[in-house]
Amino acid sequence: MxxxxxxxxxxxxxxxxxxxxxxxxxxxxxxxxxxxxxxxxxxxxxxxxxxxxxxxxxxxxxxxxxxxxxxxxxxxxxxxxxxxxxxxxxxxxxxxxxxxxxxxxxxxxxxxxxxxxxxxxxxxxxxxxxxxxxxxxxxxxxxxxxxxxxxxxxxxxxxxxxxxxxxxxxxxxxxxxxxxxxxxxxxxxxxxxxxxxxxxxxxxxxxxxxxxxxxxxxxxxxxxxxxxxxxxxxxxxxxxxELEALRGFKLSKIEGNIEFNQVSFSYPSRPDTWVLRNIDLYIPAYQTTVFVGESGSGKSTITQLIQRLYEPEEGLIMLDGRELRILNISWLRQQIGVVSQEPVLFDDTIFANVAYGRADYWNTTMKEVEDACKLACIHDFIMELPQGYDTGLGDMGKKLSGGQRQRIAIARALIKDPAILILDEASSALDMTSDHMVQKALENCRKNRTTIVVTHQLKHIGDSDLVYVMNEGEIVESGTKSQLLDIKNGYYNKLSVDHSPNPKRRTPELDSINKRLNSHESQQICTTPTSLKAKRVSAMNFLSADLSLSPPPSATFSRKSWYFEDPMDMDMLQGSATAAFSKRNEINDNSTSINDIISYYEDNDDGVIIDVLVTNPDESKSENTEQQKFKFPIIKLIRETxxxxxxxxxxxxxxxxxxxxxxxxxxxxxxxxxxxxxxxxxxxxxxxxxxxxxxxxxxxxxxxxxxxxxxxxxxxxxxxxxxxxxxxxxxxxxxxxxxxxxxxxxxxxxxxxxxxxxxxxxxxxxxxxxxxxxxxxxxxxxxxxxxxxxxxxxxxxxxxxxxxxxxxxxxxxxxxxxxxxxxxxxxxxxxxxxxxxxxxxxxxxxxxxxxxxxxxxxxxxxxxxxxxxxxxxxxxxxxxxxxxxxxxxxxxxxxxxxxxxxxxxxxxxxxxxxxxxxxxxxxxxxxxxxxxxxxxxxxxxxxxxxxxNLPVTSNTEGIKPNHIQGTIVFKDVKFSYPERPDTTVLNGLDLTIHQGQTVALVGRSGNGKSTVAALLQRIYEPTHGSIMLDYEDLKGLELRWLRENVGIVSQEPVLFDMTIAENISYGKDDATKEEIETVAKQVNLHEFILNLPNGYDTKLGSCGSQLSGGQKQRIAIARVLLIDPKILILDEATSALDTTNEAIVQETLSKVQKGRTTLVITHRLKSVKNSDKIALVEGGKILESGTHKELMTLRGEYFELVRSGNL
CATH class of the missing domain: 1.20.1560.10 (ABC transporter type 1, transmembrane domain)
Incomplete structure (x- = not known):
């Protein structure tokens, strides 16, 4: 044995x-x-x-x-x-x-x-x-x-x-x-x-x-x-x-000049569909190169080829005159920092997640992590948490909001001081305040390194940036922003519609923020920290470091170790600092490296390991009771199952x-x-x-x-x-x-x-x-x-x-x-x-x-x-x-x-x-x-x-009205997550959404906006107060019927490992081919699907991995449109779309919003200006509500958000 x-x-x-x-x-x-x-x-x-x-x-x-x-x-x-x-x-x-x-x-x-x-x-x-x-x-x-x-x-x-x-x-x-x-x-x-x-x-x-x-x-x-x-x-x-991974050169120094020579590529899962066709491009060292274009045009594919996640089928990719294929693949990736549109964090502490950005992560000190987080404008938020940098992030970092996850990912990319920085929609999940902060921070980080930016937000393109415009896998235009704007009826001009700066948005408050950014007076917006200013070590020395997993004596910091006993989401993290946390045994050793922390979290389970799936914590108190309970479970289980x-x-x-x-x-x-x-x-x-x-x-x-x-x-x-x-x-x-x-x-x-x-x-x-x-x-x-x-x-x-x-x-x-x-x-x-x-x-x-x-x-x-x-x-x-x-x-x-x-x-x-x-x-x-x-x-x-024997509640029990009007009333709603009853997320929220109205929820991350949407779907139940639909308490309605009439498009849509047609029709089993194609046309996806070898029968892979972020979001929108819900929830529904598709989809959504109740959660002013009502959520309450014009006239918090450019 x-x-x-x-x-x-x-x-x-x-x-x-x-x-x-x-x-x-x-x-x-x-x-x-x-x-x-x-x-x-x-x-x-x-x-x-x-x-x-x-x-x-x-x-x-x-x-x-x-x-x-x-x-x-x-x-x-x-x-x-x-x-x-x-x-x-x-x-x-x-x-x-x-x-x-x-x-x-x-x-x-x-x-x-x-x-x-x-x-x-x-x-x-x-x-x-x-x-x-x-x-x-x-x-x-x-x-x-x-x-x-x-x-x-x-x-x-x-x-x-x-x-x-x-x-x-x-x-x-x-x-x-x-x-x-x-x-x-x-x-x-x-x-x-x-x-x-x-x-x-x-x-x-x-x-x-x-x-x-x-x-x-x-x-x-x-x-x-x-x-x-x-x-x-x-x-x-x-x-x-493995032999291939061990081979290859490691350059002693990287300038960062990247060339694509006649590069063509198709994904191995779709070999008949060319994603890139005969691409020729040059990315100069120490400069910023921006890729723009419609969703699915091949922008992100270029960044993946540079990382050698895939190999081109034709052509060559060169780095400083050396073919990428002959370079050591691990060494290459250690020289590249990446922030993707959907960042993935690990079930570990914030400290560990940031430190993983470095190849020698075990040498990472607390100061280096803090400096990187300051640069990413996340340090102050972290310090407000009871455990600070020792806060566990949960499965896939689900305890944080999308914007918070993205800033952690930015810090992770910056801590390695990469020679090449790839930003793939790096600020798409950020609210306007964070976006301003991060963009200014990223401007500092771009200096003296090759930066590659993939974005739909043309406002972030600098005057001296080299821009490549892509369409259907080809480079159709290139040049600086001013050069591209001079091309009449060009692709860039078409994309720049609705993205030109609005002079009216320039305010004294915004100028003040920019001054603070430039003068480095803000604690939230920091210049490049000292530890990250150090001259980049040579790649050969960088890789010759001892790769043993035992921490060197120099990698030390002092802190206490905490852990979350149960998960919380972004609203809970922003809640009261008195949230109930369970304190783990303290790490008394003042010379503790990240490797010690990882081992500690994994090996020391005293008081933490609970019997799996125990719903009542008191069950573990008496081992004898459990033994008696399960003495002969087999007879009962056989009889019943x-x-x-x-x-x-x-x-x-x-x-x-x-x-x-x-x-x-x-x-x-x-x-x-x-x-x-x-x-x-x-x-x-x-x-x-x-x-x-x-x-x-x-x-x-x-x-x-x-x-x-x-x-x-x-x-x-x-x-x-x-x-x-x-x-x-x-x-x-x-x-x-x-x-x-x-x-x-x-x-x-x-x-x-x-x-x-x-x-x-x-x-x-x-x-x-x-x-x-x-x-x-x-x-x-x-x-x-x-x-x-x-x-x-x-x-x-x-x-x-x-x-x-x-x-x-x-x-x-x-x-x-x-x-x-x-x-x-x-x-x-x-x-x-x-x-x-x-x-x-x-x-x-x-x-x-x-x-x-x-x-x-x-x-x-x-x-x-x-x-x-x-x-x-x-x-x-x-x-x-x-x-x-x-x-x-x-x-x-x-x-x-x-x-x-x-x-x-x-x-x-x-x-x-x-x-x-x-x-x-x-x-x-x-x-x-x-x-x-x-x-x-x-x-x-x-x-x-x-x-x-887990208790369940049938989703077919309750009242099932014959028709739905769509009037929603939140009355004195208070909510605390079941695992944190002492942390109030919503605190007496009152909100009425009349039939057919479009109501937008705005406000800073973590103030309860997403919680409102979750309660409306009955993902959670309020701890106090009531939520009424057509003056019937939501709790008394049949859950299945409710969700048939409430559709949601989230910021990070989830697709299934099924065909495109099956994904679109997921909420409607009896959907016809004509219905599926109709909604696909409404989100401007039909032509793209038809160009695939298998059309609507194309399998999407795990989590829709075969599609770009924008394409996934459009399929998610089509999926909701197909079920034709009477109530529509749009949670940053168009954040991943390019300008063209955003305009098309926004027009479609504007049409379908008519006659139905719509709840919009967004950070974009243009998405809320035409709403029937705008509600500003602050501290779990509705602080202000009214139309855009009314709120601007009120000159309250909403007015300040708009004037300062934070909305």
Whole structure:
């Protein structure tokens, strides 16, 4: 088991490392997703670990035993041994046939479960979008389709293995039939003494008994073999890539001159669609080069080629006169800082997320991080948080708003002091205040480095910036801004519509801000900090640094470590500084590096690890109560969740029959062996034939019962596991959002529970239950029979059984404790795996593969150490139990011989009792050997039981009005997130939106705007006050009906790994092709889709990775337009669009807003000026409301926001 734990850890490390060496195109394949990879690594490593930990060791032991016993039998009498083994070729043929049939089924089953894992991961990571479009049932159905396919394959596999087991048991017992007859003949003809026959029989019987144990292990070994093959396939793909990654030059100095010479490119997932065509361009060093153009024109693709996330299919890309392909890829990415439109942050502290920007992140000091954050205008916000830079950001940084995430990403890019800075819509998520701040900060950062900007906001283009205008993958114009503006009817002039500066917006307040920016007087707007002014070290020195993960003494800072007990979103982070946080053990060492912090957060789980998915924190207070609660959960769970129980009950009956075979065979065998002592030849032959026929009959019964035992129990348990997975997925989909916000319910952890734990659970009622019943029937049946024949020897033979049971119970109790801790630690490691793999594009861009490897390796240490302790306990107890089994045989045989010599027993009685004792205690020992796996299954069932019993509220309960007008009233609404009841996000908010009105919510980030939208969708419920729709309380309305009538387009839209048509029609299953095309035309996407090789049937990949940000947002808008909601929520709905498409989409939205109630959340003045009402949200309340004209006349806070350019 120790070796199995070590190899499992090693395999996960290799698997993880291999994925980090794969090119990004591999992860854009339709059959590769984060959830599928997580399912694959869990299943493959478990299969291999089972082989190494249990089956391989026993297999070697059993093979040695079989060979040794057969050798002894041959030495005793070769001919008799050959006769006994005459049917062995049939056994081998049956094994070969079933193995050949089972192998493709194993691969097929694995692939189906991986695809089912993809569905799980996609659904859980996009739960808000699924809820918004009532997609729970659709996701359930999709998942169930895969599970039904898996059921069919598993049933065929169970029949095949059942057939193998039945034939094996029949052939092994039937081997004795011809052996008994031939042995009797030899004894009758005086050619062999009875003792010699007995010696051959006992040797062969021992070998064949062990052989029965070998064959079931082959099933697990075959699964392990297929698992190793799947991993080897991945390793073979990685081998060449890893060699390529290690090769290449590292320039001693970078100027930053970049050239594209006749570059053409198409994405590997769409090879027939050219994204770039014959691109020629020059990006001069130490200057800013800007790429503009419509969404999908290829701007972001150019930045990805520069990072070598992809390789061009034609042409060359040069850096300072060297072809990009010949440069070391890791070194290259370390010289580039990237801020993308949708920045990805990691589930770590703010300090760690910023420090990851540096290649030598372990050397990062607090001052360097603070300086970078000051430069990105996020320092003051961080310092307002109770834990400051030690604040955990949650899964994908979801505790921050979009703007806050983007500023953290900017700080991460700046801290490395890159030679090349890429800003891909770097300020698209910022409000006007932050935008002004960040743009001025970025102007300072652009000095003395090559800067590449991708933007739709032409106002950010400087007079001296080189501008390339792109259209459909080609450079159509280039030059400075003034040069391009001189081209009449040019592309740039077309894009510049609505982007020309408005002189009226120049105000004294705005001038004041600019003066402060230039004079560096503001603490929020800072010049380049001293630590970032240092001369850039040479690339060779930069890379020659010690890459060990142990922190150098110089990288020190002093602070306390905190963590969030539960997630919060952006509004909660901006809430009161008295928010309830749980303080972790303080790090008292004043010389603590980031590496220490990472290790601390991963390894020190005291008081943090809660039983997974516990909804009531008080449950963990009493371990005894929990033990009592789950003492017999299996009976309740089977009764409530198992369908087709008849299969299982018939399988139990077959198991009982199979359990009676061993005592019956022992009795017949003893009588048969006793016949050799008969002196009369005819009687000897008659008795031998009679008992040989009994053995044949028992062999037939054994074969049939074994087959149906295996097939029926395995089929029933597989169906049960699939049903548990289906029911659990359904329960999870219907949990409130606050449940998903908890860290113990992160996507990676829940995916692992629903895949791995259900697989472990089935073993308890499948073959494990079969073995337990078989062992108990054999044990008690043998005891009763043996007592009836000879009670004295029986008492001695079974006298050690109570000791066996006591030791086994103690072993199970200890292992249960370890199993729980290991399970939780394993889930944390699985979540670490998932978070990294789902963020690989960011990992590659930052070149932090070593950091992610170290983090994942650290997460594997805890489950490994617990596994080693389990291995020691299992090894000790198993060895002790085996020794007691052998001791039983010796004592029983010795005492039986004494009883025969004393005349108490005759030889027949002694042989019958002894044989029964030996066979029954052997069965009991085999049963007890499964205890370690029982502990694992039991712990898995506890978790699944909690999932299955999660409370849910039906989304079809409540009032379902016949029609909707759309009048919305928020009355004295107060709201605190369930996990932070003391932090008030909305504080007595009053807002009325009349039927057909468009109301815009404006204000600084974190004041409750997005919370209002979430409450309107009933993602959360208000803690006080009421929300009325057409004067009906929202709580009393049917949830499904409500969401059918409320459509939302968010700032970061979520698309699914489906076709374009399926994504657009996600909220309307009966949508026609004409309807889908109509809404696509409305958002100016139809022509683009038609130009794709597969048109509307084009798969988008995971999270819509095949599209640009603007294209994704337009599909999301089309999706909402198709369901034609009566209430529309637009949360920065056009932030990712270029000027042309924004104008088209805005015109469409203006049309569809007529006659429906619309809530707009935005930072753009032009998006709110024409609203019927504008509400300024401040401190969780409506501070001001009215039309734009009214609010400007009021000359209040809104007026100041507009005058200062912050709106």
């Amino acid at each position: 120790w070796t199995g734990e070590r190899q499992s850890k090693k395999m996960k490390q290799i698997y993880f490392k291999s994925l980090l060496r794969m090119e990004i195109a591999y992860f854009e394949r339709d059959d590769v997703t984060s959830g599928g990879l997580l399912t694959s690594v869990n299943k493959d490593t478990e299969d291999v670990q089972a082989v190494i930990s249990e089956h391989m060791g026993y297999l070697i032991q059993d093979v040695v035993t079989v060979v040794s016993t057969f050798v002894l039998a041959f030495i005793s009498h070769a001919i008799l041994t050959l006769v006994i083994l005459a049917s062995m070729p049939l056994l081998l043929l049956s094994l070969a046939y079933t193995s050949r049939r089972a192998s493709p089924l194993i691969v097929q089953e694995r692939d189906i479960f991986v695809q089912a894992g993809n569905v799980l991961e996609n659904a859980l990571s996009a739960i808000k979008t699924i809820r918004a479009f009532n997609g729970e049932e659709k996701e359930e159905k999709k998942h169930q389709n895969y599970l039904q396919a898996a059921n069919s394959v598993s049933s065929s596999l169970a029949w095949t293995y059942g057939l193998r087991s039945g034939l094996t048991q029949f052939l092994i017992l039937s081997l004795f039939v011809q052996g008994f007859w031939f042995g009797a003949t030899l004894v009758a003809n005086k050619r062999l003494a009875p003792g010699e026959v007995l010696s051959v029989f006992y040797s062969a019987m021992l070998g064949l008994g062990v052989l029965k144990n070998i064959l079931p292990r082959i099933v697990s070994i075959e699964r392990g073999k297929n698992a190793v093959n799947s991993i080897n396939i991945l390793l073979e793909k990685v081998a060449l890539m 198992m369908d087709n129980k008849s299969f299982y009950y018939i399988g139990i009956i077959a198991t009982v029959i199979n359990g009676l075979v061993m005592p019956a065979f022992s009795f017949v065998l003893a009588n048969l062996l006793n016949t050799y002592s008969i002196a009369d030849k005819d009687k000897l032959m008659y008795e031998s034939r009679k008992f040989a026929l009994y053995v044949l009959l028992i062999a037939i019964i054994n074969g049939i019962s074994t087959h149906f035992k295996y097939y029926l129990l395995e089929r029933a348990s597989e169906r049960w596991a699939v049903r548990l997975r289906h029911l659990g997925f359904g329960k999870v989909l219907r949990q409130p959002q606050s449940w998903f916000d908890k860290p113990e319910n992160a996507t990676g952890k829940v995916t692992t529970i629903l895949t791995t734990d259900t697989e472990s659970s089935k073993n308890l009622i499948g073959q494990f239950a079969g073995n337990i019943i078989l062992g108990l029937i054999s044990l008690f049946g043998g005891i009763i029979w043996a007592f009836a024949v000879g009670w004295q020897l029986t008492l001695v033979g079974f006298g050690l059984v109570p000791l066996l049971l006591i030791i086994s119970e103690l072993q199970g109790f200890i292992l249960q404790k370890y199993e729980k801790s290991q399970k939780l630690a394993t889930e944390n490691a699985a979540n670490s795996f998932y978070q990294t793999i789902s963020s690989l594009r960011t990992v590659f861009s930052l070149a932090i593969e070593p950091a992610m490897e170290n983090k994942f390796h650290s997460s594997l240490e805890k489950p490994y150490k617990i596994g080693v302790k389990k291995a020691f306990i299992c090894g000790f107890t198993s060895g002790f139990l085996d020794s007691l089994s052998y001791l039983t045989k010796v004592v029983t045989f010795g005492y039986g011989a004494k009883l025969v010599s004393d005349g108490v027993y005759d030889l027949q009685t002694m042989l019958v009792v002894w044989t029964l004792v030996i066979f029954c205690t052997t069965s009991a020992s085999q049963m007890l050997a499964t205890i370690p796996y029982y502990a694992k299954s039991k712990q898995a069932i506890k978790t699944i039981d909690k999932i299955i």
